[in-house]
Amino acid sequence: MAADRPQIHPSLENIIDSAKSMSTLVNNLLLLARHQGQLPPESLKKVNLNSLLENLAIHYTTVAAKESLKLISHLPEQQIELWADPDLLRQAVENLLNNACKYTPSGGTVWLRLEPHSDRVVIQLIDTGIGIPEADLPHIFNRFYRVDTERARENGGFGLGLAIAQQIVEAHGGHIYVMSNEGKGSTFQIKLPLRSHS
Ligand code: ATP
Numbered sequence: 525m526a527a528d529r530p531q532i533h534p535s536l537e538n539i540i541d542s543a544k545s546m547s548t549l550v551n552n553l554l555l556l557a558r559h560q561g562q563l564p565p566e567s568l569k570k571v572n573l574n575s576l577l578e579n580l581a582i583h584y585t586t587v588a589a590k591e592s593l594k595l596i597s598h599l600p601e602q603q604i605e606l607w608a609d610p611d612l613l614r615q616a617v618e619n620l621l622n623n624a625c626k627y628t629p630s631g632g633t634v635w636l637r638l639e640p641h642s643d644r645v646v647i648q649l650i651d652t653g654i655g656i657p658e659a660d661l662p663h664i665f666n667r668f669y670r671v672d673t674e675r676a677r678e679n680g681g682f683g684l685g686l687a688i689a690q691q692i693v694e695a696h697g698g699h700i701y702v703m704s705n706e707g708k709g710s711t712f713q714i715k716l717p718l719r720s721h722s
Pocket residue numbers: 619623624627628651653654655656664669670671672676680681682683684685686687710
């Protein structure tokens with residue numbers, strides 16, 4: 525009956541949301557379990573980092589626009605190729621992009637930058653969001669760690685995104701860093717070595 529719809533609708537939406545969030549949790553736990561340590565050489569492919577990031581930027585520009593956020597990407601002309609597992613690398617950057625959009629209030633800006641160096645590349649995610657208190661910074665890469673803020677509670681994640689991103693980056697021989705100012709914004713950096721395939 526049409527009159528019943530307003531009651532049915534919200535509860536169905538809740539069920540769909542819980543199912544989606546359980547499925548994200550299961551996928552994330554599987555990812556963490558599968559990729560302990562270094563990646564086997566056979567899983568590495570030559571990856572064009574410019575196009576991987578460009579595709580992510582295109583997708584997230586729409587996501588960001590829905591939240592009234594501006595996403596600006598700065599990718600160099602120089603094409604950067606490295607040996608990596610493209611799906612995992614995409615997942616690591618996506619986790620940071622996702623956080624940058626989630627923890628930045630409307631009207632803010634998120635930058636995605638790629639900087640080439642002679643022996644390494646640096647991928648940076650900079651946001652004008654809520655920032656992270658200094659006391660929480662040493663813990664944010666721990667599994668299930670979430671800063672206890674109203675915004676974090678509203679956004680209901682599991683505290684796995686950064687743990688997974690760190691594990692993926694380290695499995696590629698890289699490192700992940702954070703700098704943040706509470707109330708002003710955060711910068712996450714992924715540094716990956718450029719080396720020939722052995
Ligand atoms: P999930 O990624 O599993 O959906 P999550 O986003 O809470 O959940 P992480 O991505 O691991 O988990 O991040 C851990 C915590 O670090 C977040 O709960 C949030 O408090 C803080 N955080 C991460 N990125 C940012 C950011 N760009 N700005 C402000 N806080 C952040």
